[in-house]
Amino acid sequence: MAYWVKILYERKEYVVNFERVHAFCYELNGRVTFWLPDSAIPIVINPQSNLEDYQKILDYLECVTGLELDHAHWVKIIYEKNEYVINLNCISSFCHEPNGRITFWLPDGTIPI
Secondary structure: OOOEEEEEEOOEEEEEEHHHOOEEEEOOOOOEEEEOOOOOOEEEEOOOOOHHHHHHHHHHHHHHHOOOEOOEOEEEEEEOOEEEEEEHHHOOOEEEOOOOOEEEEOOOOOOEO
16 A cells, blocks of 8 residues: 655655655754655755654654564664664675675665665
């Protein structure tokens, strides 16, 4: 079932199916970033300037992280002082290095974690 949300960002109106967004990033300053499905375009929502859309994101994350869904396995990972909420079922590759470090790339983004 689709979870469509209208988001205002940089004077543009986006209608996004959050069921297709596979990673969100909370920054220390309170901003939340997610990447549009099928692209590497980041959407950055600041609670001070866009509290309504920020709350939509928090509501969605509260909903999906509290559920066990067949098509999703949401986890929280702290990386470089940011908290990422990621659907692990959407990660397509991992790299295990000789020093023990594991790297993966966010879906729809280009950021290695």
